[in-house]
Amino acid sequence: MHLSYSGxxxxxxxxxxxxxxxxxxxxxxEKENKINxxxxxxxxxxxxxxxxxxxxxxPDGEQRLVSALPKIxxxxxxxxxxxxxxxxxxxxxxxxxxxxxxxxxxxxPRGIRSIKEYGFIGHNDQAEMxxxxxxxxxxxxxxxxxxxxxxxAPNHLIIIDGKGTKPSRRKLSIDPIQLKxxxxxxxxxxxxxxxxxxxxxxxxEPDTSVQWxxxxxxxxxxxxxxxxxxxxxxxxxxxxxxTLSVPEKKIALPQYFPTNPEKDNCxxxxxxxxxxxxxxxxxxxPDGSSFSPNQDCxx
Ligand code: SF4
Numbered sequence: 358m359h360l361s362y363s364g365x366x367x368x369x370x371x372x373x374x375x376x377x378x379x380x381x382x383x384x385x386x387e388k389e390n391k392i393n394x395x396x397x398x399x400x401x402x403x404x405x406x407x408x409x410x411x412x413x414x415x416p417d418g419e420q421r422l423v424s425a426l427p428k429i430x431x432x433x434x435x436x437x438x439x440x441x442x443x444x445x446x447x448x449x450x451x452x453x454x455x456x457x458x459x460x461x462x463x464x465x466p467r468g469i470r471s472i473k474e475y476g477f478i479g480h481n482d483q484a485e486m487x488x489x490x491x492x493x494x495x496x497x498x499x500x501x502x503x504x505x506x507x508x509x510a511p512n513h514l515i516i517i518d519g520k521g522t523k524p525s526r527r528k529l530s531i532d533p534i535q536l537k538x539x540x541x542x543x544x545x546x547x548x549x550x551x552x553x554x555x556x557x558x559x560x561x562e563p564d565t566s567v568q569w570x571x572x573x574x575x576x577x578x579x580x581x582x583x584x585x586x587x588x589x590x591x592x593x594x595x596x597x598x599x600t601l602s603v604p605e606k607k608i609a610l611p612q613y614f615p616t617n618p619e620k621d622n623c624x625x626x627x628x629x630x631x632x633x634x635x636x637x638x639x640x641x642x643p644d645g646s647s648f649s650p651n652q653d654c655x656x
Contacts, residue, residue, distance in 0.1 A: 360588055361498040362538045368587055370622045372594075376614040377628040380595055384627055388439040392447070393625075395440055397521030399426070399461045400559045401502060402433050404468060404519060408484040408503055413472070423465050426458065464559045467566075468519075474563040475555075477517060479506035488542035493585050499542045504551075515553045516540060524561055529621065531556060533570040534580070541577040550574065 368375040377383060391398070403422055406429065412418035434440070442454055452460075472478060488499040503517040516539050522530050536554035544550050554570040594613030598606050616634040629635025 358588060358592060359496040359498055360584060360591075362535050364498075365538070365584065365587060366532065366535075368591065370619075371617040371626070372614040373610065373616045373632050373634075374622065374626050374628060375591070376594075376610065377631060380591075383631065389627065390441045390444050391438040392440050392442065392444065392451075394438075395434070396457050396460055397519075398434055398438070399430060399457070400464050400468065400521055401519050402429050403461065403465055404503070405484040407469070407472075408482045408505075411480075411482075413469075413478050419466055419469050422469075423462055426461055426465070430458075460560075467562065468557070468559050471557060471561075471563040471566040475557075475567055476507050476509040477503070477505045477515065477555075477557070479508040481506045488539055488546055490542050490545040492545065492581060493588070495585075495588050497542065497584055499539050501539045501543070503557075504543070513552045514549070515555055516543060516551045517555050517557050519557050519559060521559055524558070524565070527558065527568075531568065536570045537572050537576060537580055540572055541580050544574075544577060550577075 364375065364379055367378055403426060406425065407413065407418070407422055412422055415421065483504045484502065486501045486504045488501055490497050501516050502519045505515045505517060507513040507515065516536060518536055518539070520527075520531065533554075536556070540551050540554055554572060556568040556570065558566045558568070590613075597613055598609060601609055616632050618632075618634045618636045620636045623629060623636035626635065
């Protein structure tokens, strides 16, 4: 079977959400509105181009990238995903297309300042490096945003993941396992360990824009074992459920793929109407605040 980092995260957060998203896929014909991910996709694609075309070599590289933003949206993003600004479930306070475009325009020079400040530049850099590997007969997937061979520190290789996260949500939405996952796959693929792992936050100024993630080879071995354990559980659940009738499956589903109705798991899940256990918007969060389902995740 195939397991990606996002599949693993979904399974760990709520196994039943994994079942709906990756196995049963009851909404597969209905394109999800990816509006909340537009900022991250736009800025991520811009910096993919920055590295692929080595724009850091040009004195006007920053200007070239800012000027290319409309084209990047039209040719690389629009049409590929559904970005529906008229979705009635959006809050009237949610950012408009103009707001997102303005934020990306500001983020490009800020991102370049961070890249220069931390020396994330080298001649053999790769963007969107595919790291898929066979582990125990399974396809374990991963795609690193940037793999940088630092020019300033020869042979220092850094795997970087760009994040469009708001500074206020940084602690909640950052998972060091994501970078360790890429390090584990990179080692499987090349026999080498990366020297460093870093999250790069496009919305932060350089003084706070980088979060380093430490790892040990032992942790990566443990992660590999955990992947195989999760795959074993998923495969056993799928096999057991495949022999049941629809009503039987509905009853047995929580036994193999239990729900985990927590605010941060349910807020972006499209399957609350099927699991019947979704975290309720009338509940109060542990900090006493209430949650709006229209709250934007990345802007
Ligand atoms: S709504 Fe919540 S509990 Fe239900 S499947 Fe989704 S994440 Fe799990």
